Amino acid sequence: MLDQTTVTADGRTIGGVLMDMRGITLRFGGVEAIKDISFDIREGEIRAIIGPNGAGKSSMLNVISGFYHPQDGEVWFRGERRPAMKPYQVARLGIARTFQNIALFEGMTVLDNIMTGRLTQMKSGMLAQAIWRGKAEKEEVANREKVEQIIDFLEIQAIRKTPVGRLPYGLKKRVELARALAAEPKLLLLDEPMAGMNVEEKEDMSRFILDVNDEFGTTIALIEHDMGVVMDISDRVVVMDYGRKIGDGTPDEVRGNQEVIDAYLGVAHD
């Protein structure tokens, strides 16, 4: 069932398993941040990870992007077991992410920030770049074209030469998304893409996330606290609480799950 292609109600195609987390356990000293969690992310879907504060959601994202190495469990990506890797190696596999607190390069322009996102695609050597004729320049221009497409897509043309440090919060979030998209990732991880935004900005960001998924076919895993948004845009939801998985399924299934309701609303102890 899981390896078969399904078509969602709105006509998008969801393929086989892209990333499979099997029995992940992550400990910091005596603290178990993640306890034996398994879930998968299928190609083309929007997968949300939710849970109360301290549930281990960000730790899970850090495991996927290679910052943390779990003590137990296996990470499978595109049908192969992924060995322990450095984050920059994970990036080369086609996994990009954004951060909860924006992690842009403040001293660089928007354009340079997004161009940095294409680093994994750029191959010219140091000597070629020092001379800047032929290969290096061609490569720069070809990648610039890709970046301009993303700039168009996210509607940030007006600020392309502005240093990122001068931008307001909402735009910074958008630039960070652009930088992640520039890598043309297979899997895009978004850590609270809507944190601290007002309703209008949230609507914009939701639209961008849906468009990215729809137009580029990018698989997206996101952490988000706004339940309305999560339930509206995601195909399947993993619910975590105290490092355990307490629910997994479509938004409707999760909504009806008693354990999830208890974790969010609290439970009366008799």
Next chain:
Amino acid sequence: MLYREAGDFKTSYEADNQTFPIAFDRYRYWVVLAVAFLVIPFMINDYWANAIFVPFLIYAIAAIGLNILTGYCGQVSLGTGGFMAVGAYACYKLMTAFPDTSIVIHIVLAGGITAAVGTAFGLPSLRIKGFYLAVATLAAQFFLVWLFNKVSWFYNYSASGQINAPERFVAGFAVTGPNTAPAAQYLICLVFLTLCALIARNLTRGTIGRSWMAIRDMDIAAEIIGVNPLKAKLTAFAVSSFFIGISGALFFAVYLGAVEVGEAFGIQKSFLVLFMIIIGGLGSIFGSLAGAAFLILFPVAWKVLAVDLLGWPTDLVVHQQFMLIGALIMFFLIKEPHGLAQLWRLAKEKLRLWPFPY
């Protein structure tokens, strides 16, 4: 009125990526180069070459080197003097070992050797940052100076412990040794500075430069988008040391001619070059040039003003130079932490709209 970008449309990304996207900047750049290459060599005399132009050109190369490491890649270094010494001694050993090879090749090779040494001393940067790295590079400074004093192989067992540049020629003109014409000294340094600045500019606007700046601004995010921190930091150390090595080789062979390592390449050299990039502007090639020009020109200008025009005693003026430079560094750190390059940028932004700022 002159400084306009209105109507200066770019129709290709090549045109937008160039070093001086604004036409007026481009013309000015060519004018400066033409004056530097075609006018100054015919007017230069011994005083101007030795007091101003040659030291400026050589320090500018060192400042570009340090700026790549500190300004672009964010790795603080206090080892500049030591790396300049590596360039000088490598050049000396090459000059005496292969007397028939061109000095230009020796200088470039000296840069290469310094790059290797700099990379080795850059290894701690993978583990430590900021002040701690500064202290680690300080170790390089003291170790290298000690090494060149202690091991007499480096100065060919000469009794004085000094190294002396033998006479060498480029295209028939002496560029080292006592018979060098000021114009020849000036021109060889100018050629090296022009090439170094061009290479530095090309590297910093491309992929490598962006990965350096990414490491500087936020190393975690840099890693997550695929920058290999090991490679980025070590290439920064290598390129930076390459330029610093070239400047050290020129400083010894072309400018001083005879060098005693502790005197010429002591810790004060490291600080001087660091001050140049702080005053000039971190993360800017133009800033490196401006900072070098400022710190070389200022003492000379002050001496001309105070001693020659006002008739103050020389020793007083020497002390004043130190005090004023110290005060100016503090002034810049407080008022304009981004240095002369930022003042220049602001002036240009104002000029764009002048005289109709609406």
